[in-house]
Amino acid sequence: MEQGKIDSNQAFLLMLSTVLPTAILTVPDVAVKFAKQDAWISLVIATLVAMAIAVLIVNLSLRFPEKTLFVYPEEILGKVSGKIVIGLYVWWYLQLGSATIREFSFFLVTVSMPDTPMIVFSIIIVVVSAYAVYNGLEVLSRFNQLFIPVTGLLVIVFLLSTKDMKLTRLLPLFDTNMSSVLKGAVTPTMWLAEIVTIGVIIPYLNKPKEAYRVVVLATLTNGFLLTASVLEALLIFAPHLTADWLYPIYNAVRVVSIAHIVERLESVILVLWLIGGFVKLGVFYYAAVLGSAQWLGLKDYRSLVVPLGVILVALSYLLYGNNIVDLLDYFAEAWVPFDLLVLEVGIPLALLSIALIRGKGGKKG
Amino acid sequence: MTKFIKPLKLKPKLLGQKQEQDKPPVNQTENAGLSGAAWKDEVLGQDLEANLRQIKAILNKCSDVIYREFIFAQNEAIRLALIYTDGLVDKAQISEQIMRALALEVPQVVPGLELTKAQALEFIKQRGLCIHQVKESNRLQDLILAILSGDTVLLVDGHATAIINGARGFEARAISEPEAEPTVRGPREAFVESLGVNTSLIRRKIKSPNLKIETLRLGEVSGTDVAIIYVEGIVNDKLVTEVKSRLERIKIDAILESGYIEELIEDGPWSPFPTVNHTEKPDRAAAMLLEGRAVILVDGTPFVLTVPMLFFESLQASEDYYERFLFTSAIRLVRFLAMVTSLVLPGLYISLVSFNHELLPTTLLLSIAAQREAVPYPVLIEVLAMEFAFEVLREAGIRLPRPIGQAVSIVGALVVGEAAVQAGMVAPATVIVVALTGISSFVVAYSTSITFRLLRFILIILSGTLGLVGLITGVAMIGIHLCTLRSFGVPYLSPLVPTTAVDLKDTFFRAPWWAMFSRPRLAVRQGQKKQAQDLKPTPPETGP
Structure with missing residues (x-):
C-alpha cells in the first residue's frame, strides 16, 4: 500500500510537525488559563506524561513491526471488536485533521485577512496537503524536512524578544494549587500525545527499532518548545494578559523590535506557521486516508484522498461551532475524555495488556 | 500539373x-525507416551487376550517391565498384588509398600477380587497401546505412560480401568557445556537432580503460548515432541498464537534437523542472562522469545530456571547481539567493504592496504609495504587464539577428521602462522589481531558470489574489512537487532532502578539494573514496 520508507531523522522531524504547529498557537492560552504563572510546570508534567504514552504506543507497535495502528488491533482483538477500534482511530484522525483545518482557517481570518471567507483558507490548506498525501508518506516527510528549517526561524524570533522579558513575572512560584497545575497540564498532554501517530508510521521506518529514540527525542523537543513558548508568553505578558489573548505567541512576536529594522515579524511568523499547518494536516490526513483504506481492505489509498479531503473540510465546519472560542472549549471539554483517556491512553494500554495475555505479536524483526 | x-x-x-x-x-x-523497409533482410548476391542494380534501386533519386566502377590491378577479370555519398567522404583518401592503391599500385608492387576471382576479396582486404577502418558485411541494410553515414562501400565481383571503408570526411564546425556556458577560468573548448569529435574530447580528459563508450542508432529515418558514456566502477550499473533501456524504448522517425531524447527519457514528463541536465562543456561532462553519472551524446548537437540530474546542479557552474573554494562558496550563496529572488520577488512585492503593508518600513511604504498614486492599474496588472514586456524583450533579443538583437533589447528596455514610468503607467518600484527579477534569473543554470520564469507567473497570480498566504501556498506546492521528483531513481532534491550529510559538501557551498574525499553517495556505488585523506597543503614553517 505504502511503498516508501523514511529514515529516523525524517520520522523525528515529522513528529515535531505533527504536534507543534497548532500546539504552539493555542496551548499557552489554555495552560495559562488554569495554572497562571505556574503554567510552565504544567507543561513539564505534560511532557513527562506524554513521554510515557509515547513509549507505551511504541512498545505496542513494535510487537507488530510490519503492521500499522489500523491493522494490528484486529489481530489482537479479533475481527469485530478490532474493526470497531480501528474505526475509532480513523474517526479520531478525521477529527484531528478537521480541527487543524479549523484552527488554521480561524487563525488566518482573524489575524490576516478578516474579509476573506474562511472556506477559502480551508480549501487551500486541504488542497496543498492533499497533494502531499497523494504522493505518499515519503514525499510528505521530505516536504517537512525541506521546510522545517524555515519553521525553525521561530526559535530565533523567540530569542529576539528576550529584551521584553522580565523574570519577575513568574513570581510567585507555586502560588496556584496542585489541581490547577494538573488541570493546566491536561490539554498540553493531549496535544503532546498526538505522537501516538508513530503507530501509523512505524512499519514504514527503515529501522523500526529506532522508534523509541524517535519518540523520546521528539516528545522532549516538543515539550521543550511548548514550555519555551509558554514561558515566553508569561515572561512578556504575565499570566492575566496571556490568558486573555487567543494567540499569545503571535502577540509576543508583534512586540519584537530591534533598531526599527527587525520588526513587524508577525506576518512572517504567520506564513511559517502556515507551512507547519500544511504538514500537520498532511500527517493526520495521511493517517485518516491510510487508515480508511486499511480498515476497508483496499489495495491503494489514493482513491480516498479526494473524498476524505472533502469530508475533512465539511467536518471542520460541522464539529467546532462558529468561532475560535467554541473551538477551544471543544478542545478543553469534549476532546479530553475521548482523546486523551480513550484513544491516547486507554485503548493502547488495553491492546497491550490483551496482546500480552493472549501472547499476540512477538519481538520479531 | x-x-x-x-x-x-x-x-x-x-x-x-x-x-x-x-x-x-x-x-x-x-x-x-531503414529497419522497416522491404529490403530490410536482403543480402548481397555474387553478381556485381545485380548487386549494383539492387543498391541503385534502393538509393533511387539520391543524386548525392556516387557509383564508381573500376578494375582491380589491371586485371579485366576482377571488377570492383565503389559506392559513397558525395560530401560525406574524404575524396583524397578514396582516390589515393583505395582507387589508386588497388588499380595502380598493386601491379607495381606485385608485378605479374595472377589472382582468381575467389582470392580477390581476401587479397584486397589484407594487402590492397590502405584504410584504417575496414569492416565486412553482406547485409544490404548495413551497406545502405554505411553509405549514407559517410563510409565507402567496395563491392567485389563474384563475392557476396562487401568491404566497408571508414573514410569519412565532411565539413564540420571547428571546436570553439562555449556559447551557452561561458567561464572566466577553465577550459575554453566546447562540444561540436560531430559525435566523433565529442567522444574524443571526453576521452582526452579521462584516459582510463574504464571509460566506456557504447553507441546505438536512434531515429528510424534519421539514423542518428547516439553514444552512452560512463565510467565503469564508478557508475551504478543499474543506472547504465536503465539509461539503455529507456533509450532503446525510443521509436521515433528522427532525432535532430538531444532535446528530443531528453523529453523521451525524463522522469517527470509533465513537470516544469528538468530531470535531465545538459552541458556543452567537455570538462563538465567529464566531471559528471567522475561523479558516477552517465552522459548521452547525440550526433549533430553540441549539447550532451547528463543523467541523473539533481536540483543543485543548477546552482553549480564548472568554474566553481577551478576557483578557490571560499569565493566559490560565497558565490553559491549569491546564486541561491538570486534563484529564490527570481522565483518569489514579484509575488512578494505584490503581497506587500497590496495586502501586507505592515511588513514594509513606513518610509518605504510611503514612497511606494506616492509612486503608485498616479498609476491607474492595481499592482497585480502592473507587474504582469511589465513581466510580459520583459519576456517579450528577452525573446526578441534571442530571436533577432545578432547585430540588432542586443541593441533592440537594450533600447526596448530603456524606452519601455523609462517611458512607461514617465507616462505614469507603472511605478518605478515595479520596474525595479521586474528588472531585478529578470537579472536574477540569469544567474541560475538556463534550464532551471526558464522553469522559474514560468512558475513566477503562477506565484504572481496567487499573490495577487491571496497575498502572502497565496505566495506561501504556491511555494509549498512547488516544494512538494520537487519532493515527488526523481531522476533515474535519485531523489531530485538530494542530498538536501533526503539528507546525506557528507554530500552537502557541494551544494550551498563547495568544500575545498582536499576535503572532498568521497564521491556523491546517491549516484554511485556506496562509499567510494576518490582521493587521499591527507591532501590539505601543509607547507613547512620556514622557507626553503
Missing part, C-alpha cells in the same frame, strides 16, 4: 523508399 502536386502530398510516406504509390499508407516511421 497534378503530376507535380501528387508526389508532394505523398512525400512523407515515400522517404527513403521506392515509389509505390498504390500501397496503402502504413505507419509512417515503419514505412520510411
Whole structure:
C-alpha cells in the first residue's frame, strides 16, 4: 500500500510537525488559563506524561513491526471488536485533521485577512496537503524536512524578544494549587500525545527499532518548545494578559523590535506557521486516508484522498461551532475524555495488556 | 500539373523508399525507416551487376550517391565498384588509398600477380587497401546505412560480401568557445556537432580503460548515432541498464537534437523542472562522469545530456571547481539567493504592496504609495504587464539577428521602462522589481531558470489574489512537487532532502578539494573514496 520508507531523522522531524504547529498557537492560552504563572510546570508534567504514552504506543507497535495502528488491533482483538477500534482511530484522525483545518482557517481570518471567507483558507490548506498525501508518506516527510528549517526561524524570533522579558513575572512560584497545575497540564498532554501517530508510521521506518529514540527525542523537543513558548508568553505578558489573548505567541512576536529594522515579524511568523499547518494536516490526513483504506481492505489509498479531503473540510465546519472560542472549549471539554483517556491512553494500554495475555505479536524483526 | 502536386502530398510516406504509390499508407516511421523497409533482410548476391542494380534501386533519386566502377590491378577479370555519398567522404583518401592503391599500385608492387576471382576479396582486404577502418558485411541494410553515414562501400565481383571503408570526411564546425556556458577560468573548448569529435574530447580528459563508450542508432529515418558514456566502477550499473533501456524504448522517425531524447527519457514528463541536465562543456561532462553519472551524446548537437540530474546542479557552474573554494562558496550563496529572488520577488512585492503593508518600513511604504498614486492599474496588472514586456524583450533579443538583437533589447528596455514610468503607467518600484527579477534569473543554470520564469507567473497570480498566504501556498506546492521528483531513481532534491550529510559538501557551498574525499553517495556505488585523506597543503614553517 505504502511503498516508501523514511529514515529516523525524517520520522523525528515529522513528529515535531505533527504536534507543534497548532500546539504552539493555542496551548499557552489554555495552560495559562488554569495554572497562571505556574503554567510552565504544567507543561513539564505534560511532557513527562506524554513521554510515557509515547513509549507505551511504541512498545505496542513494535510487537507488530510490519503492521500499522489500523491493522494490528484486529489481530489482537479479533475481527469485530478490532474493526470497531480501528474505526475509532480513523474517526479520531478525521477529527484531528478537521480541527487543524479549523484552527488554521480561524487563525488566518482573524489575524490576516478578516474579509476573506474562511472556506477559502480551508480549501487551500486541504488542497496543498492533499497533494502531499497523494504522493505518499515519503514525499510528505521530505516536504517537512525541506521546510522545517524555515519553521525553525521561530526559535530565533523567540530569542529576539528576550529584551521584553522580565523574570519577575513568574513570581510567585507555586502560588496556584496542585489541581490547577494538573488541570493546566491536561490539554498540553493531549496535544503532546498526538505522537501516538508513530503507530501509523512505524512499519514504514527503515529501522523500526529506532522508534523509541524517535519518540523520546521528539516528545522532549516538543515539550521543550511548548514550555519555551509558554514561558515566553508569561515572561512578556504575565499570566492575566496571556490568558486573555487567543494567540499569545503571535502577540509576543508583534512586540519584537530591534533598531526599527527587525520588526513587524508577525506576518512572517504567520506564513511559517502556515507551512507547519500544511504538514500537520498532511500527517493526520495521511493517517485518516491510510487508515480508511486499511480498515476497508483496499489495495491503494489514493482513491480516498479526494473524498476524505472533502469530508475533512465539511467536518471542520460541522464539529467546532462558529468561532475560535467554541473551538477551544471543544478542545478543553469534549476532546479530553475521548482523546486523551480513550484513544491516547486507554485503548493502547488495553491492546497491550490483551496482546500480552493472549501472547499476540512477538519481538520479531 | 497534378503530376507535380501528387508526389508532394505523398512525400512523407515515400522517404527513403521506392515509389509505390498504390500501397496503402502504413505507419509512417515503419514505412520510411531503414529497419522497416522491404529490403530490410536482403543480402548481397555474387553478381556485381545485380548487386549494383539492387543498391541503385534502393538509393533511387539520391543524386548525392556516387557509383564508381573500376578494375582491380589491371586485371579485366576482377571488377570492383565503389559506392559513397558525395560530401560525406574524404575524396583524397578514396582516390589515393583505395582507387589508386588497388588499380595502380598493386601491379607495381606485385608485378605479374595472377589472382582468381575467389582470392580477390581476401587479397584486397589484407594487402590492397590502405584504410584504417575496414569492416565486412553482406547485409544490404548495413551497406545502405554505411553509405549514407559517410563510409565507402567496395563491392567485389563474384563475392557476396562487401568491404566497408571508414573514410569519412565532411565539413564540420571547428571546436570553439562555449556559447551557452561561458567561464572566466577553465577550459575554453566546447562540444561540436560531430559525435566523433565529442567522444574524443571526453576521452582526452579521462584516459582510463574504464571509460566506456557504447553507441546505438536512434531515429528510424534519421539514423542518428547516439553514444552512452560512463565510467565503469564508478557508475551504478543499474543506472547504465536503465539509461539503455529507456533509450532503446525510443521509436521515433528522427532525432535532430538531444532535446528530443531528453523529453523521451525524463522522469517527470509533465513537470516544469528538468530531470535531465545538459552541458556543452567537455570538462563538465567529464566531471559528471567522475561523479558516477552517465552522459548521452547525440550526433549533430553540441549539447550532451547528463543523467541523473539533481536540483543543485543548477546552482553549480564548472568554474566553481577551478576557483578557490571560499569565493566559490560565497558565490553559491549569491546564486541561491538570486534563484529564490527570481522565483518569489514579484509575488512578494505584490503581497506587500497590496495586502501586507505592515511588513514594509513606513518610509518605504510611503514612497511606494506616492509612486503608485498616479498609476491607474492595481499592482497585480502592473507587474504582469511589465513581466510580459520583459519576456517579450528577452525573446526578441534571442530571436533577432545578432547585430540588432542586443541593441533592440537594450533600447526596448530603456524606452519601455523609462517611458512607461514617465507616462505614469507603472511605478518605478515595479520596474525595479521586474528588472531585478529578470537579472536574477540569469544567474541560475538556463534550464532551471526558464522553469522559474514560468512558475513566477503562477506565484504572481496567487499573490495577487491571496497575498502572502497565496505566495506561501504556491511555494509549498512547488516544494512538494520537487519532493515527488526523481531522476533515474535519485531523489531530485538530494542530498538536501533526503539528507546525506557528507554530500552537502557541494551544494550551498563547495568544500575545498582536499576535503572532498568521497564521491556523491546517491549516484554511485556506496562509499567510494576518490582521493587521499591527507591532501590539505601543509607547507613547512620556514622557507626553503
